Amino acid sequence: xxxxxxxxxxxxxxxxxxxxxxxxxxxxxxxxxxxxxxxxxxxxxxxxxxxxxxxxxxxxxxxxxxxxxxxxxxxxxxxxxxxxxxxxxxxxxxxxxxxxxxxxxxxxxxxxxxxxxxxxxxxxxxxxxxxxxxxxxxxxxxxxxxxxxxxxxxxxxxxxxxxxxxxxxxxxxxxxxxxxxxxxxxxxxxxxxxxxxxx
Ligand code: ADP
Ligand code: MG
Ligand code: MG
Numbered sequence: 765x766x767x768x769x770x771x772x773x774x775x776x777x778x779x780x781x782x783x784x785x786x787x788x789x790x791x792x793x794x795x796x797x798x799x800x801x802x803x804x805x806x807x808x809x810x811x812x813x814x815x816x817x818x819x820x821x822x823x824x825x826x827x828x829x830x831x832x833x834x835x836x837x838x839x840x841x842x843x844x845x846x847x848x849x850x851x852x853x854x855x856x857x858x859x860x861x862x863x864x865x866x867x868x869x870x871x872x873x874x875x876x877x878x879x880x881x882x883x884x885x886x887x888x889x890x891x892x893x894x895x896x897x898x899x900x901x902x903x904x905x906x907x908x909x910x911x912x913x914x915x916x917x918x919x920x921x922x923x924x925x926x927x928x929x930x931x932x933x934x935x936x937x938x939x940x941x942x943x944x945x946x947x948x949x950x951x952x953x954x955x956x957x958x959x960x961x962x963x
Contacts (some may be wrong), residue, residue, distance in 0.1 A: 828855030
């Protein structure tokens with residue numbers, strides 16, 4: 765079972781890998797966007813980390829809801845409201861249980877991803893974070909390692925696609941041949957689940 769500490773470790777591990785990979789995320793966003801994805805998420809997850817250190821949220825749902833709120837209020841770019849919605853919706857779907865199973869997390873994350881699709885209007889194949897998140901949710905029944913592999917594969921598979929949502933879509937065919945920054949950061953978020961599970 766996954767408790768509030770697991771979810772705090774998940775957010776802390778995400779913050780650490782966003783910090784490590786910030787330059788790469790920004791470089792990807794400079795090719796097909798406005799070169800701020802790394803700094804956007806660094807600002808957001810730094811706020812998440814300090815909010816979680818200050819407030820002792822004692823359920824998985826409360827941890828994710830607080831994290832989502834921080835992302836919405838601190839990230840100016842499109843990714844802030846989208847990731848914020850992902851975590852808030854997922855947190856809301858977990859309710860006030862003290863511990864949740866991996867199956868419950870998978871179900872809640874599916875509600876979160878549905879929330880992102882409703883907010884941003886993107887479907888799989890539009891070259892967005894959805895292309896990493898949706899396959900990861902599908903694979904989560906087989907464990908965190910399977911979810912990580914599916915997210916990484918999904919992110920890599922955005923390279924030949926033409927963007928149909930977000931800033932990259934303004935480039936039309938010129939968005940082809942570059943990996944989507946948001947799908948890349950989503951793969952980091954999912955990979956951090958495995959780190960959280962290792963303790
Ligand atoms: P901005 O584009 O406002 O500068 P970021 O650079 O932080 O924001 O985030 C860009 C990423 O957000 C994209 O790579 C893409 O994955 C994701 N994104 C943008 N628009 C959408 C959308 N409508 N639905 C889902 N994801 C989106
Ligand atoms: Mg950007
Ligand atoms: Mg921007």
